[in-house]
Amino acid sequence: MLFFLPAFKAFKQEMQRRRHIYHPMNQPIKPKRMRVVWLAASFLIFFQTWALAQQGREIRGQITAGAGQDVSYATVTLRTARDTQLVRGTATDSTGRFVLINVDTGTYVLNIQFLGMLPHTQRVTVGDSSLVLPTIVLRADSSRNTLAQVKIVGRRPFLRQEVDKMVVDIAGSVYSKGENAMRLFNVVPGAQVDAFGNILYRGTEAVTVYVDNVKVQLSGQQLVNYLRGIPSESIASYEVRSVGGAQFDANNTGTIININLKNEYKYGLSGSVGADYQFTRYNNFSGNLNLNYSVRKFTFQAAGSLYKGKQFEDQRETQFYKQQQIFSYQDNNTVTRAFFGNYKLGFDYRITPRQLLSANYEFTSFPYEPGTLSTNRFARGTAIDSSVVTRNDKDIRQATSQVNVLYRNKLDTLGSRLDIGYSYIGYDNRYDSRISTSYNYAASPADNYAESLVINNPLEIELHTFNADLEQKLDKAWTFNAGAKYNRSSTDNDIVYLLPGNVTDVNRSNRYRYEENILGFYGSFTKDWEKWGLKVGLRTENTKYEGKSVTLGNSVTFNRWSLFPSLFLQHKIDKNNSLTLSYSRTINRPAYQLLNPFENIQNPFYIETGNPFLLPFFTHKAELSYLLMSKYNFTLGYNRTTNSINNVYRNNGPVVISTFENINNDNNAFFAVSAPFKPTKWWDINASATLRYTRLDIGGTIFPRLKEKFSQEGSISNRFQLDKTFFAEVIARYGRNQFLGIYDWKPQGNIDINFKKNLLNEKLSLSLNFSDPFNLRRIGWTVDERDFSRDVNFRLPTQFVSFGVSYNFSSGKTKTERENVDRRDEEERGRLNK
Numbered sequence: 005m006l007f008f009l010p011a012f013k014a015f016k017q018e019m020q021r022r023r024h025i026y027h028p029m030n031q032p033i034k035p036k037r038m039r040v041v042w043l044a045a046s047f048l049i050f051f052q053t054w055a056l057a058q059q060g061r062e063i064r065g066q067i068t069a070g071a072g073q074d075v076s077y078a079t080v081t082l083r084t085a086r087d088t089q090l091v092r093g094t095a096t097d098s099t100g101r102f103v104l105i106n107v108d109t110g111t112y113v114l115n116i117q118f119l120g121m122l123p124h125t126q127r128v129t130v131g132d133s134s135l136v137l138p139t140i141v142l143r144a145d146s147s148r149n150t151l152a153q154v155k156i157v158g159r160r161p162f163l164r165q166e167v168d169k170m171v172v173d174i175a176g177s178v179y180s181k182g183e184n185a186m187r188l189f190n191v192v193p194g195a196q197v198d199a200f201g202n203i204l205y206r207g208t209e210a211v212t213v214y215v216d217n218v219k220v221q222l223s224g225q226q227l228v229n230y231l232r233g234i235p236s237e238s239i240a241s242y243e244v245r246s247v248g249g250a251q252f253d254a255n256n257t258g259t260i261i262n263i264n265l266k267n268e269y270k271y272g273l274s275g276s277v278g279a280d281y282q283f284t285r286y287n288n289f290s291g292n293l294n295l296n297y298s299v300r301k302f303t304f305q306a307a308g309s310l311y312k313g314k315q316f317e318d319q320r321e322t323q324f325y326k327q328q329q330i331f332s333y334q335d336n337n338t339v340t341r342a343f344f345g346n347y348k349l350g351f352d353y354r355i356t357p358r359q360l361l362s363a364n365y366e367f368t369s370f371p372y373e374p375g376t377l378s379t380n381r382f383a384r385g386t387a388i389d390s391s392v393v394t395r396n397d398k399d400i401r402q403a404t405s406q407v408n409v410l411y412r413n414k415l416d417t418l419g420s421r422l423d424i425g426y427s428y429i430g431y432d433n434r435y436d437s438r439i440s441t442s443y444n445y446a447a448s449p450a451d452n453y454a455e456s457l458v459i460n461n462p463l464e465i466e467l468h469t470f471n472a473d474l475e476q477k478l479d480k481a482w483t484f485n486a487g488a489k490y491n492r493s494s495t496d497n498d499i500v501y502l503l504p505g506n507v508t509d510v511n512r513s514n515r516y517r518y519e520e521n522i523l524g525f526y527g528s529f530t531k532d533w534e535k536w537g538l539k540v541g542l543r544t545e546n547t548k549y550e551g552k553s554v555t556l557g558n559s560v561t562f563n564r565w566s567l568f569p570s571l572f573l574q575h576k577i578d579k580n581n582s583l584t585l586s587y588s589r590t591i592n593r594p595a596y597q598l599l600n601p602f603e604n605i606q607n608p609f610y611i612e613t614g615n616p617f618l619l620p621f622f623t624h625k626a627e628l629s630y631l632l633m634s635k636y637n638f639t640l641g642y643n644r645t646t647n648s649i650n651n652v653y654r655n656n657g658p659v660v661i662s663t664f665e666n667i668n669n670d671n672n673a674f675f676a677v678s679a680p681f682k683p684t685k686w687w688d689i690n691a692s693a694t695l696r697y698t699r700l701d702i703g704g705t706i707f708p709r710l711k712e713k714f715s716q717e718g719s720i721s722n723r724f725q726l727d728k729t730f731f732a733e734v735i736a737r738y739g740r741n742q743f744l745g746i747y748d749w750k751p752q753g754n755i756d757i758n759f760k761k762n763l764l765n766e767k768l769s770l771s772l773n774f775s776d777p778f779n780l781r782r783i784g785w786t787v788d789e790r791d792f793s794r795d796v797n798f799r800l801p802t803q804f805v806s807f808g809v810s811y812n813f814s815s816g817k818t819k820t821e822r823e824n825v826d827r828r829d830e831e832e833r834g835r836l837n838k
Contacts, residue, residue, distance in 0.1 A: 061130055063104040065137035067096055067116060074100030075142060078118040085111040085127060093417050094357065099300055103357050106416060121145055161634035162680065163193070165582045167530065167537035167574045168249050170629075170637065172242040175266065178688065178723065178731075181766050181812075183236035184278075185215075185263055186228055187758075190721050190735055192242050192261065193637055193678030194692045203227075203261070205246065206676050206694040207717030207739050210258035216265050230309065230346055232290060235276045237812045240264045246641070247586035247625050249570045250526040250541025251473070251485055255593050255620075273297050278810035284801035286339075288313025303352040305364070311344040318799040323660065325792045330389075332609070332658065333381045342372035360412040370402040378607040382658070394441045394607035401434040418477035425472075431465040441608055457509075458502040459605065465596060467493045483530040485541075491522045499602045514556065516600050516616075520549040528570070537574040542567065545591070551599050551616045560599075560616045566591060580634040586627045594618040594649055598664050612662045619666055621647040636679045645670040650745040654706070655792050665704065668746055672698040686725040693718035702746050707790035715741040729762040744785045754781040754802065764811075771808040779803050 063082065067075040080102045082092040091112060092104040107130050114137075116124040121142040128135060164171045172192050174180055179191055189195045194206045203211040213220045213227065215234070220227060245252075245260040252260060275295040282288040292309040319336040350364025378394040410425040437459040445451045473487035495518040501509035528541030544567050552559040570588040577583065600614040627641040647666040654661045678692035693716070700711045717739035724732040738753040757774040781802050787794035 061107045061109070061132075062134040063107055063114070063128065063130065063137065064134065065102055065140055067100045067102070067118075067140045067142060069121065069142050069144070075118055075121070076100060078102075078116055078121075078142075080104070081115045082107070082128075083113045083115065085113050088113065097301075097354065097357050101357065105358060116140060116142065118142060161580070163631065163634055163637065165574070165584055165629065165631040165637075167532075167539050167584065168245060168247070168572045168586070170244040170631075172244065173240075174236060174242060175240045178725070179236060180239075181237055181762055181769055183760075184232050184808075184810075185234035185236070185239060186231035188236060188239065188242065189261075190719075191690055192244065193690065194244075194676055194694065195261065196719055196737055197228075205244075205259040205261070206674065206692075207696060207715065207742060209246070212258055212260050214260060214262035217262055232280065232292070232309070234263070234265075235278055235292070235294065235810055235812070237276055237810075238265050238294060240266045246639070247570070247572075247588045247627055248590065249539065249572065249588070250528045250543040250568070251487065253489075253524070255591055274813065276810060276812045278808065280806055280808040282313070282804050282806035284804040285316050286314035286801075288315075301354040305348065305350045305352075307346075307348040309344075309346045311342070313342060315340045315342060315801055320797045322795045323792055325655070325658070327791060329384060331383045333383070334609070335379045336376055336607075337378075338374050338376040340372050340374040342370070345369045358414040360410075360414075362408075362410040362412070364408050366404075366406040366408075368402075368404040372400050372402075374398045374400070376606070378610075380607070380609055389447065390443070390445045392441060392443050392608060394439060396606060397438045399434075399436045401432075403432045405430045416477065418480070419475070420477045421475050423471070423473040425470070427467070427469040427471075429465075429467040431463075431467075433463040435459075435461040435463065437461070437605070439605060439607070456504055457605065458506075459499065460502070461497070461499045461602065461604075463597070464496045465493065467491065481532050484527070485530070486527040487525070489522075489524045491520075493520045493596075494518070495596050495600075497600055497602065512603065514602060515554040516551065516602065517554055518549065518551045518596060518599060520547070522547055535576050537572070537576065539570075539572040541570040543570075544568070547591075547593065547620065553601070562619070564620075566622075580632075582631050584627075584629045584631075586625075586629070588625050590623050590625065591620050592623065592649065593620045594664070598649070609658055610660050610662070615664050618649055618664060619647065621645060621649060621666060637677065639676045640674075641676070642673045643670070652704075652746065653787050653789060653792075653794060655789070660792070660794070667702055667704055669701040669703075670698070671701075672696055688723040688725075689720065690723075691718070691720040698743060700743065700746055711743075711746070713741050713743060715739070715743075717742070729766070731760045733758040733760070748786045748788075750782060750784040750786070752781065752783070767812050769808075769810045771806075773806045773808070775806070776803040777805075 067078050067080075069075050074096075076096055076099070078096045078100070080094050080096065081090060082104050083090055092107060094102050094104060096102045109130050109132065111127060111129045114126050114128050122145045124140060124142055126140075128137070162173050162177055164173070170193075174188060177191075179188060186197070189197060189203060195203060195211065196205075196207075197203050203213060205211050213231070220230065241264045243260075243262040243264060245262070248260055273295070274297075275293070277291075277293050279291040280289070282290070288311070290309070290311040290313075293307065295304075295306045297304045317336070317338040317340075319334075319338075321332075321334040321336070323332040323334070324330075325332070346366070346368045348364060348366045350362070353361045355361055374396075375398070376394075376396045378396065380392040380394075382389045382391070407428045408425065409427075410423060413422045415421060438456075439459070440454070440456045442454040443452060469489065469491045471487065471489040474485065476484045476486075478484055496515075497517075498515040499513060501512040503509050522545060524543060524545040526541065526543035528539060530539040531537070544565060546563075546565045548563045550559055550561045568589045568591065570586075572584065572586050574582055574584045598614050599616050599618055601616050602614065604612040606612065623643060623645040625641070625643050627639055629637065629639040631637050646669050648668050648670050649664055650667050652663060652665050652667055654663065674694055674696040676692070676694040678690070681689040681691070683689065696715045696717075698713050698715065702709050702711065717737075719735070719737040722734045724734075726732060733756075735756045735758075736754070738751070740751040742749040742752075754776045755778055757777060759772045761770045762768070763770070783798040783800060783802075784796050786796070
């Protein structure tokens, strides 16, 4: 490092100067927030008023079987008295009550039917006001023989292609018990989990995870822990949307995978409990509990998942500085103590059979303490010139609180509905770092010295989201969707650098505030014919933000309206074969933390920093998919992205600076295939492969260049049924010649082996999992910039053995339904933890 000593000192002076740079395009703004708020509120009031106006007169009643015994789920129909044309239809709720809405004045015939009871028919006349009928008592039909219990089993296809999504049926498959939401990604065609806990689709496409149409804001290990807490017994299906429609936020360039939970629960108490032990280099424990209790008009939900353990990360980097012909060898060894907790409470209240009020509260706590020892050795040729040792101990406390409220009104019996919702998210991140470094120069001991630094970096984010969504069934074939969303977010980050003696480093300390307002409207039409399906949508969004350094007075602003069309066209060749064409335009806004210009110092020679001048970028996506025999899926696709944001590395002397820039245009074309096979009755295979050509046009003034790759990625999952309740699974994955942003990802491959046993009539499940037992997975990438090159190799806790147990329980006989709640703060939640 002696070669770099003058450059390193100059770099420190430059870093003190950098914070005073003022961008010439910065223009402070005074957002007219009240106008936007009034506009959003007026829109919500309009929707609610429209819905109430559509409701018209109602017919209400209650059905019993005598002696106060309610008749649940009886069929209620209303026909015209003159020509018996069907006007309305419904079913009684769990208390025997029913309501028929939007009934015009006139005379009708009301018919009620229930298995084992005599049909009931009566004439009703509706005048200028709603009609409340006296209690209707059904009589038993003694002329009918009562059948013994009959169980009808229908085999649903594992895959089915709808006009805008592919559906993977979990509830009707062999994966319905003893699994969890994380492991089930192994059976979603084309999906996989990389070494960092990121879920990918078709090899390199990012995945946004939803649960019940609610975007999960967690990432990495937090997301893994959360998904492991969702048992397969509560999962109905996975929905894969590689091209998103107008109803989804435009801020999405990846694939959307929505986990649909079952909406039927026992009337009474039901739930599941599970635990998992995992051993890597250290012990790790996790557990989960899910409870649902339904009584009359209420359904209550409670859930919790916990994780406690230690993780490790071993990293080796070799850097070559081309001009100086000097090598740097860096070893980073990190051990992290972590605790993760996620807790949920919620309820659904059916105001009427058509109206629902839903509310829930969720709290996530993630305190963890990474400790890193970094050793840097500098050499010219084979002789070590100097070494630098850094100890970085961090204390990080992340906490997220979320409140969501939804009002839903089912407008008719065809399935039309109006949703009005509000969501609040409070994100609190306390990040403290203590860094101590010693510099040792073999040829110049007089220059040896040590230094220390303390960083306090609190981050607070608040998100408020209002939404209104209308789905109007014009008839059985036509559907109209429209909606609006207003989001307001504020970020406050006050970073303080403390020198020895608790002295504040005023040249680095800074306070940065970021305010963002997004107003969006969308509409779409869906038409289903016997052989064709069509969905056309358009979304428009206004993005307005201001990022401001309170300390320096500098600001960055952005204000723009954008349009996002989408199109889905499907040809249903027959029941099991379909051809689907999809297109959409999307936007990707930078995560809040990426806009923050502060320096996150890992060690004196590696600094991470944000970029307040990042701009949103846009992507066009087009795909043609063919589903054959409801099993085999073939997709041909093309994506084009302009001014993409990617991680870039710069250097100032020996110091490598990791930041983000709008650096490249991306064009890629791909062919993907997924196919299940069943060689024998006890052996199931799910295989997928993707071939992709990618062309990156990397701009900038430092090192513009053109890069191309033809990448291959594949996976195969083998499931062996050793007996009726005992399964074994072998999963293999491999990918090569892929990009990591604009850099080069090394080949990746691994094999996992799992065993599962079901007991107690499949209520109890035991699992034994061996992840990468042959130690095949190698993690790394290479960087080749104008002035230096970088070779990075990681070792993460991807090789482990785990043992899990889960138990499902329920009480009660009558089933009730819980609403799947759509929440519209998806985009903003997803940008919290990037």
